Amino acid sequence: MKTILNLLLLCSCLGFVSCSEDDDYTIENKDVTGNIDYTIKSFVPLTFDSTGMVPLSAQISFDGVGVISDVGNVTMVTSFHFDYITGKGSNFESIFTGEVADDVIEVGGTSQLQPNGSFIITDTITGGKGKFAKIKGGGSTLVNLVPDRSSGTGVITWKISY
Numbered sequence: 396m397k398t399i400l401n402l403l404l405l406c407s408c409l410g411f412v413s414c415s416e417d418d419d420y421t422i423e424n425k426d427v428t429g430n431i432d433y434t435i436k437s438f439v440p441l442t443f444d445s446t447g448m449v450p451l452s453a454q455i456s457f458d459g460v461g462v463i464s465d466v467g468n469v470t471m472v473t474s475f476h477f478d479y480i481t482g483k484g485s486n487f488e489s490i491f492t493g494e495v496a497d498d499v500i501e502v503g504g505t506s507q508l509q510p511n512g513s514f515i516i517t518d519t520i521t522g523g524k525g526k527f528a529k530i531k532g533g534g535s536t537l538v539n540l541v542p543d544r545s546s547g548t549g550v551i552t553w554k555i556s557y
Contacts, residue, residue: 420529420556422465429463429551431471431536435544441476452478463551466527468494475506482508487516498525502533514538518553530557 436458440450456474463469473489484506491500501522506514516536523530532555540547 400439421526422555423556424431424532425465425556427464427466427551427553427555429461429466429469429553431457431459431461431469431549431551432546433457433471433540433549434546437474440460451459451480451517452476455484459549461551463491466491466493466500469500473502477506484514484516487518489518493525493527495525498527500527500530504533506538512539514540516549518551520553520555523557527557530555532556538543 418442437445437454439454441453442451443449444451453476454474455477455498456472459471461469461475462472469491471489471491473487475484477484483546487502487504489502489504491502492498493500499536500520501524503521504518506516506518510512514537516538517533518536519533520530532553534551534553536549536551538547538549
């Protein structure tokens, strides 16, 4: 009888420490790619050259729409600080919202202007909500803007788990 009680106690304890299906990721360490179309929403110069006419830095925001494999259709809003002297963007705050408004991926990062005029953004996923509540990962986005910089396209290459 004591052995049976010990087995029952052991089984019930194992039930408390075992992993539930809720702890598993839908995808784990998966390479995902996507395409985003961007449109500038605001450009606020922060500093100017000595003439007062040429911005040296600015706060910029873009909106976008696209598709990311294994994530789905997304809308994106991003804002960041850009330094025209160094060609670097910083303090990225990007929000990717899925087809359901509660499914959100939060991304931070930095960018660097490339010699060909494109930008490479180094993306770090900082959080998520809804079905992306456990998301982690990051990667890069290659951005090409039109000559007047009012819009452009981006190619996302991330490795994520969620």
